[in-house]
Amino acid sequence: METEIKPAELYKDDALILLLTENLPAVDFTAITGDFYVALSDNKTIGVIGLEVYSNYGLLRSLAVSTLYRNKGIASQLVKHIEELAANKGLVALYLFTTTAKDYFKRIGYEHIARMDLPEAIKTSDEFTHLCPDTAIAMQKSIDV
Numbered sequence: 001m002e003t004e005i006k007p008a009e010l011y012k013d014d015a016l017i018l019l020l021t022e023n024l025p026a027v028d029f030t031a032i033t034g035d036f037y038v039a040l041s042d043n044k045t046i047g048v049i050g051l052e053v054y055s056n057y058g059l060l061r062s063l064a065v066s067t068l069y070r071n072k073g074i075a076s077q078l079v080k081h082i083e084e085l086a087a088n089k090g091l092v093a094l095y096l097f098t099t100t101a102k103d104y105f106k107r108i109g110y111e112h113i114a115r116m117d118l119p120e121a122i123k124t125s126d127e128f129t130h131l132c133p134d135t136a137i138a139m140q141k142s143i144d145v
Contacts, residue, residue: 003046003074005081008036014045022064037081039065039074049078051085051094054121058086058143060096061127079108086143093143095122097136110139 008015015038039047046069050061060082065074086094095118098105102112115128115138122128 004040008038011038015048024062047074051082058091058094097132099136110141113138113140
């Protein structure tokens with residue numbers, strides 16, 4: 001399957017629908033100034049992911065893949081894209097919050113971190129302050145520059 005990763009700008013409606021379908025925070029999606037990308041197959045939006053920058057850290061946001069396209073490497077392509085983008089921006093680490101995908105992120109090199117140990121810059125994010133529940137697991141991965 002041929003998959004393209006493109007900026008979400010032209011695909012915002014489809015990306016928003018996918019986020020809502022997957023029960024991911026989307027209330028701030030249209031106002032986000034971070035980098036959001038979609039995975040496309042035959043010009044259909046099948047995945048979404050985002051990166052928000054806080055100081056020299058990144059917050060991986062809203063990884064979602066349409067149910068019909070799971071287990072085909074789409075999520076890995078999207079995460080790799082964000083990790084490369086983070087490296088190009090000179091970020092030192094990526095952080096994320098998850099309630100459902102801890103095992104997936106652990107398999108690809110992310111480690112659990114206590115919420116109180118997050119960098120102060122990440123603690124200013126909407127994800128930390130009110131979008132993700134306190135029960136969401138925080139994870140981190142160092143970026144090799």
